[in-house]
Amino acid sequence: MDELTTPVREQHKFSVTKLLNYLSVNSWVSNNDAVTVRQYSSGQSNPTFLIQTPSKRYVLRKKPPGQLLPGAHKVDREYRVQNALYSAGFPVPQPLLHCTDAEVIGTEFYLMEHVKQGRIFRDLRLPGVSAAERTALYVAAVETLAKLHSLDLASLNLEGFGKGSGYCRRQVSTWSKQYSAAAHRDIPAMNELSNWLMKSLPAKDDEVTLVHGDFRLDNLIFHPTETRVIAVLDWELSTTGQPLADLAYFLMHHYWPVNISLSSMRIPTVCDLLSIYCQCRGIPSGLPHLNFYLALSIFKMAGIAQGIYARHLLGNASAPNAAQFGQCVEPFAKIALEIAQRLVAVTSFYLLIVTTHTLYNNMHACVQVKAREAGLWNLFLPAVSGLSQLDYAYIAEETGRCLFAPEVFNCQAPDTGNMEVLHMFGSEEQKKKWLEPLLRGDIRSCFCMTEPDVASSDATNIECTLRRDGDSYVINGKKWWSSGAGNPKCKVAIVMSLGMNLFLRHGQHSMILVPMDTPGVKLIRPLTVFGQDDAIHGGHFEVHFENVRVPAPSIILGEGRGFEIAQGRLGPGRLHHCMRAVGLAELALELLCQRAASRSTFGKNLYQHEVVAHWIAECRLMIEQTRLLTLHAAHALDTLGNRAARKQIAMIKVAAARMACKVVDCAIQVHGGAGVSGDVPLAQMYSYVRTLRLADGPDEVHLSSIANLELRDQLKKMQAKL
Template structure:
């Protein structure tokens, strides 16, 4: 699946001697090229080496004294029907190169199998950078982001190409692409399967039953658009060539985009295909929503990815089928790369992951945080929140991510029917995102009565002026709504009756996103970004007020209770994952002639972490039970207690895990640094620990005095 490139090292780093199963007669090839390649003559010494990577069509570097070329051929031996069509690769690259699209220039196609044993084609060599790992290790955050942006821009350019102008109207079958893809890859899988994998059969059935009803969009699609199929400029964030057009056809462009986004949804341990995952949360790499918005902007279409779960699941199914095919070629002895034997390990994990994503919404695993929608109690959801806390992108899979979950809860509890229709419904469908604007840079926001962002009524509008920051979610390009806490400066109102919450569309004149804020000096784009936002004479209709003027604190308490609890349960999940990593590291590393876990200090850390996690979980479950049975007001003390305890506990556990990992613990190779930033921030978010401790003390004194009075 990889074509011509020179990577981050030398050509010798990227090539090897031609493998035994792919040997061919170089003299015959030399004779065939005479008169066909201007740099090949009778006296030319033609050198041939094979590219080390790639699992599909064997690829070779041809060297003449003055020029490099790349040769792509079919693998030898029996092949799956319809696979390895090098003539199609040549045809599409020729059309695209003529139109100025970045592909290597194709120079020769040969259908005569007598020359080297199979069909083949030759293209010019393109020198630049290719990255095997989509996490782009070794690059700074800014460059990672720029390279991903460049990749999405070139994909949008491909899908915007005119098929008629390219001369590729009959290149594929057009409409109905998704249905054909499910059918094609199911057949490919069954033809290459070496054992029964029930998850693959179930996934195939689910995809067949859930093909989008509207599947009529037609564009030129690449079919295998990934970071490692791109050649980037040696020093610039620019794509010089898109490689490996074996799976190209015409059809639904959304499938291409979803395939490119697949690494954002895969963990980094899916068998041998580890380089397909682990992208989520990597500093600098834009989250899926941002890449989708950029792609749609480049194409001039609405910023959304309809049926996203279907297309992500289809991408994973396709990759699982490809992995199965690679393993099948290994069994036949004609694999293109030396690690093909291990690809069989990835098929079942990919299928299981795809099923989880595909069936989440269909099975009702959607908006789980909202009891009225999911039917779950807060106690039920606490267990789910813990599990999703183990994975940075898991909440988004189930549309349970902050701050949208809190904002949806506010709209559900306090919104008018008009507000629900305009904003809640698209949020519940994940068609848009939102942010929450409460904290301010100019006051001590731990005391919300200090708030200075003002609101006043002017006939049929409210006018908002002020500065907010730590507006989480505002950096998401799909963010269309801000829920803003404001203050009416009226001498007639007490300090807790001056505040209101109002809905402000992000495209309202006067709403200005000033700057993204970093967390511990690092970008937090995976969260949707935290922004400083200025509201300069922002006018919105009076119908945008929630409940009415002066009801802000009432709404805030309704929002923050469950929201705080959900954060705390996710923190328990973070701690569980950190302890898991700690134990794995302690059992695999030796220092001073003993395994790390055999050192008493490390073994005590493990024990203390387990104690702390169990205690915190029980406290969180008790808070959830109290919230369910006695309501938000009665659960205030329990929620304040878990808010303090969860942040402290998770900080301690993650810190121990970092210490056991040493330098690796603060690197991007492990998620611990990102985890620490999250849990340490939790001790400030939704009110600092000190404010909650004061509330706990006040409520405890009230309870104690009430009990004492009852005894008298």
């Protein structure tokens, strides 16, 4: 605590005796208690103090002494909003009393509980914290902000706490006035920034939520060992208004000059944090008018810095380094102007992307309607489509030539596998609640099996726990690579969990249905593949389950049946992946040949070079071989069933991914620099097929299975001959 507090500064000293008498009358301390008071070293606005007795600790916040700017340092508003938030279960210190009698310590003040344990990070780069924990801490902060913006003002009794819509105009006006009232010299950049902000106000500014106004990492207290926020501090600037301004204020440090940027510290990117925030609030991704909100945030910081310096000149500043803030105002303004100008083009591009995405979604929905009307719907499921696995294999190959084609026909992963699980193993209640809307395409789903803390290639390592508690199951654990979890339509997850039966190696695990809106289900972060988001279906997410409680009928088939279900799920699913890989490889070979015929080097076309001609021939051989092997596996599934076709499925899982990787790699090589750019689809295709060598188990696991099954078959032949 000593590193966070100092002896009370001379200008902020008050009568400890009067405070003790007041607190004892209100029963917060005993009159006989020895009370010590220390001042928190951080904080530049309302002075904050640690009040200690032999048995208790409190935190006191008060107005600074002396002349104050109009409308500033409203500790009564801080007390009111914290009281409302604490009653609603939002993480704030418990407010205890509010004193308006200036006779007690010289100014109005309020008292709150002292958060006993926790971590406060003053350095935004979080030195000494692992990269994984650093990411999780930032994600927890954004989730907390989204939770704040999702609270209902009426239920908090804070409807009159602010002035409602028009927040951005009021903020520009307020901070322009605050700056002018505190300015010690004329700063042209501040005047220019103020004018730019007033001219660039968002056309639509009618969203109203509770906003913190100063939401920064160092205003949060994190759990001592866990990556979650246990208290949000400093509510002096809180009001009601535009929540996106609050979010931009938290994100603005990502746009600092390169020498102090967070980008080199493996902090989550703005795109990642935006995605998480929007997912938590259930709103469309993105932040329109980003340049305005960032510039407003920095303008506000410049105004705060000017106010701190003004209090230094008056002799009532709250911190010993207040004099330094006078040097920050002009640089802040120049940074804001640079960001505003630099991001105007980015904002225009964002609007174009949003428009294009909307058009794509509308077009996509229209195509889906036509596909369904034509009966081209749920083709993967024999019981619905009437097609055999062999029939569907040819269709899967064609859809493999376009990354979003499976979704047009409601044949996309991971929903296909999840629908197969529910079809084969689900109860009638589960089918009605989840399978039917999935088959209609009304909702989406995700599959949560792989875990970040264990080698999931050995599925018996899975640690996510499942505990029976009366009429419910309680789930705790971490999952990642949960594809589709970020899709707004994703409503349910199938979660592989470790149960209580630890004696049977393959009878320990269960699969259970978890609605995504269940308390305790947390989308931690979207994952990337080769640094890029290749998940057009809603992202590969890390998902945490923290004391997630679901009704007992949510378990699929019964406790300990997880591996049995997994084997039934993976057979058809792997077949679909492999045939799509064949279709993708066909497209890659087409692109290779077109490039080889249209480009020339050293006096002849590329295809006339022997090495390129051999690549073309080898690619054709590999594609044909893999197609035949995959069709053979489809036939085995149809005629022998999942269990008997295990070897064929394992073989195509290895062969198809390897083949597709090699064909796409050759196509990239022939395209040269264009092959790894976004101008042609090869880089995205490669990331997809390279991932297939890990998805549903790495090649090495399948090779071991193939070897064991082959030895078994050979031994049976030998025994038959004897």
